[in-house]
Amino acid sequence: MCLPRSRRWSRRAEMRRAAPVAVALVILSGAALALDDGGYDWPLPEWMPRPPVPEDNPMSAAKVALGRHLFYDSRLSGDGTVACASCHDPARAFTDGRQTAVGIHGTPGNLNAPSLANVAYLPVNAWANPHMTSLEFQALVPLFGEAPDEMGATGQEDRIFATLAADPYYAVAFARAFPDRPAPDLFTVTRALGAFQRSLMSYDSPYDRFKYGGDLGALSEAAKRGEQLFFDHRFECYHCHQGVLFTDNFQREGSPWVETGFHNTGLYAEYPANAPGRIEITGEPGDAGLFRTPSLRNVAVTAPYMHDGSIPNLRAVLAHYARGGREGHANQDGMIVGFDATEAEIDDIITFLESLTDESFLTNPDHADPWPADHPARINRADP
Amino acid sequence: MKKLAYCAVLAAQPAFADQPVTLNFAAEIGGQPFACDATYAGMGATGAEVRAVDFRLYVSGVEMIAADGSRAPVTLDESDWQHEGVALLDFEDGTAACANGTAPVNTALSGTVAAGEYTGVAFNVGVPFAMNHGDPTVAPSPLNLTSMFWNWRGGYKFVRIDMVPTDRSADGPKGWFLHLGSTMCASEGKTDAPAKPCKSPNLMEIAFDRFDPATQTFVIDPAAVVAEADLRVNAPETSPGCMSFPGDADCMTVMARLGLDYGDVPAAEQALVTAR
Numbered sequence: 001m002c003l004p005r006s007r008r009w010s011r012r013a014e015m016r017r018a019a020p021v022a023v024a025l026v027i028l029s030g031a032a033l034a035l036d037d038g039g040y041d042w043p044l045p046e047w048m049p050r051p052p053v054p055e056d057n058p059m060s061a062a063k064v065a066l067g068r069h070l071f072y073d074s075r076l077s078g079d080g081t082v083a084c085a086s087c088h089d090p091a092r093a094f095t096d097g098r099q100t101a102v103g104i105h106g107t108p109g110n111l112n113a114p115s116l117a118n119v120a121y122l123p124v125n126a127w128a129n130p131h132m133t134s135l136e137f138q139a140l141v142p143l144f145g146e147a148p149d150e151m152g153a154t155g156q157e158d159r160i161f162a163t164l165a166a167d168p169y170y171a172v173a174f175a176r177a178f179p180d181r182p183a184p185d186l187f188t189v190t191r192a193l194g195a196f197q198r199s200l201m202s203y204d205s206p207y208d209r210f211k212y213g214g215d216l217g218a219l220s221e222a223a224k225r226g227e228q229l230f231f232d233h234r235f236e237c238y239h240c241h242q243g244v245l246f247t248d249n250f251q252r253e254g255s256p257w258v259e260t261g262f263h264n265t266g267l268y269a270e271y272p273a274n275a276p277g278r279i280e281i282t283g284e285p286g287d288a289g290l291f292r293t294p295s296l297r298n299v300a301v302t303a304p305y306m307h308d309g310s311i312p313n314l315r316a317v318l319a320h321y322a323r324g325g326r327e328g329h330a331n332q333d334g335m336i337v338g339f340d341a342t343e344a345e346i347d348d349i350i351t352f353l354e355s356l357t358d359e360s361f362l363t364n365p366d367h368a369d370p371w372p373a374d375h376p377a378r379i380n381r382a383d384p
Numbered sequence: 385m386k387k388l389a390y391c392a393v394l395a396a397q398p399a400f401a402d403q404p405v406t407l408n409f410a411a412e413i414g415g416q417p418f419a420c421d422a423t424y425a426g427m428g429a430t431g432a433e434v435r436a437v438d439f440r441l442y443v444s445g446v447e448m449i450a451a452d453g454s455r456a457p458v459t460l461d462e463s464d465w466q467h468e469g470v471a472l473l474d475f476e477d478g479t480a481a482c483a484n485g486t487a488p489v490n491t492a493l494s495g496t497v498a499a500g501e502y503t504g505v506a507f508n509v510g511v512p513f514a515m516n517h518g519d520p521t522v523a524p525s526p527l528n529l530t531s532m533f534w535n536w537r538g539g540y541k542f543v544r545i546d547m548v549p550t551d552r553s554a555d556g557p558k559g560w561f562l563h564l565g566s567t568m569c570a571s572e573g574k575t576d577a578p579a580k581p582c583k584s585p586n587l588m589e590i591a592f593d594r595f596d597p598a599t600q601t602f603v604i605d606p607a608a609v610v611a612e613a614d615l616r617v618n619a620p621e622t623s624p625g626c627m628s629f630p631g632d633a634d635c636m637t638v639m640a641r642l643g644l645d646y647g648d649v650p651a652a653e654q655a656l657v658t659a660r
Binding site for chain 2: 046047048049130211224227228231232233234236242243244247248250252255256257258259260261262263278284286287290332333334335336337339340
């Protein structure tokens with residue numbers, strides 16, 4: 001059979017799963033399992049499948065730690081002021097609270113900074129580029145993209161890598177994470193950033209405790225009513241926001257399926273040229289206004305909404321779908337048909353969406369800024 | 385000694401061996417081969433023109449039928465497409481209008497059956513109850529596709545044939561979707577697995593007493609199923625197209641032609657699958 005086999009995690013991971021006591025302890029502590037040999041495993045509950053990992057970037061504790069330092073390091077940008085964290089704040093599920101992202105020299109972006117929760121499972125890591133199929137490749141866009149400028153590092157990589165190499169932390173950390181290639185360069189920096197992002201797992205919301213943990217008291221009655229409405233065919237929410245991540249974009253370890261979902265939600269009769277949708281990459285008229293379905297995990301803390309942040313809050317998002325699209329578009333998805341709902345029903349759906357917020361993810365110390373406040377990596381950093 | 389000799393005779397008898405079975409399927413719309421970049425004219429009661437953006441279905445319970453009417457179960461090979469007797473037929477290749485689909489396609493079932501003379505084939509379209517309500521997030525392939533989930537633990541979409549009218553009216557639906565799945569599955573909530581079989585399992589039972597796998601192909605074509613439906617309209621406050629839910633006017637003429645009872649409308653001969 002000529003199926004593209006999914007990238008597989010090492011056999012060691014299979015063996016690790018046979019050690020339930022160790023796994024249980026890790027889940028209790030909330031910390032990822034860092035193995036003595038430098039290995040890494042996610043403290044995932046039984047119901048959460050494991051993500052695929054690219055063959056050229058196996059997970060390791062050292063690489064995740066290095067990637068975390070790079071993620072928060074504004075010296076990766078052209079003028080030393082913009083880090084990944086400048087648009088991806090862990091307290092907002094790694095979004096920035098702004099309508100669209102802001103890059104170097106205050107350059108306005110075209111798109112809303114997406115959440116990084118559970119990105120390890122997403123086959124496509126962009127709002128509208130179906131070819132952006134790895135986090136390692138994606139990292140090049142904020143670093144070197146010029147339309148618009150985000151981190152503005154184009155042409156400055158040698159200087160930036162030399163700066164990193166001179167930092168005492170990196171002098172040790174790169175060698176530990178990449179024994180065969182122990183210096184900061186495009187390969188090691190993007191691999192470490194990819195490994196850190198793959199460690200950003202969110203699976204401990206009240207809804208998870210209710211649905212999977214057997215804690216029937218974890219959800220309010222309003223959230224339970226909202227869940228039934230969310231999964232009702234009157235609202236059709238679940239046709240695109242489906243599965244364990246509440247999106248139709250999903251890939252998991254050991255599965256042959258790479259599922260992607262891009263949809264036109266009828267925001268504009270004509271999508272603006274700076275954010276035209278998948279047509280920007282494919283040139284296909286049928287791709288005008290199509291954007292990747294975002295996960296709804298932690299959605300209550302990731303306002304404003306839609307690919308361009310043009311809707312300020314969840315109530316307005318539901319009003320948009322109730323109308324069957326804001327302006328309507330020839331490519332508008334057939335599932336968006338509009339609905340009539342009472343205010344009480346909308347309240348219940350919003351309460352359900354709020355139950356998808358994972359507080360332990362938002363405050364997970366493993367994801368936090370590792371640099372001291374006065375460190376050069378951080379001192380000039382623009383924060384959202 | 386006598387027992388050993390008996391066993392030896394048994395083992396030497398080819399009649400007790402298994403023989404391979406391959407069943408070929410083709411997807412068509414109105415008699416034209418299904419393709420993600422094609423359009424199909426003259427569909428439904430008002431002759432709508434449609435594109436098809438998805439074309440997948442689950443098949444299970446495959447049996448070979450002998451001349452005397454007896455049936456022998458086919459053991460499907462285990463693969464990414466087939467698991468414990470359930471197979472996914474997937475005709476979309478993720479291109480063009482099917483961009484939200486998956487690249488691999490599967491148009492045949494393969495397995496083994498007890499050696500014998502067979503004249504026909506039977507199978508079900510759908511997933512049997514015992515496998516239909518588990519947790520799809522951890523289920524093995526091919527039961528792990530988010531696009532084939534029904535509403536969470538309510539089971540799978542047995543059939544997903546999504547059509548989009550290209551000449552729709554300004555206020556008409558932007559898609560006419562045929563989703564077959566179990567309905568009226570009593571459980572505490574929409575994301576809980578039902579303890580008892582659903583009131584409308586909607587598993588299609590297909591049997592062809594005369595079918596030769598070596599020379600014939602099963603053709604899946606929704607055109608006759610939706611022949612009396614208007615693909616340019618959708619009943620207000622219902623799913624776009626027919627998604628099997630009770631009380632959807634868009635399903636009134638459709639479910640009977642899938643060989644299924646629907647409300648007060650009795651089942652007719654199924655018109656989805658033919659042999660060629």
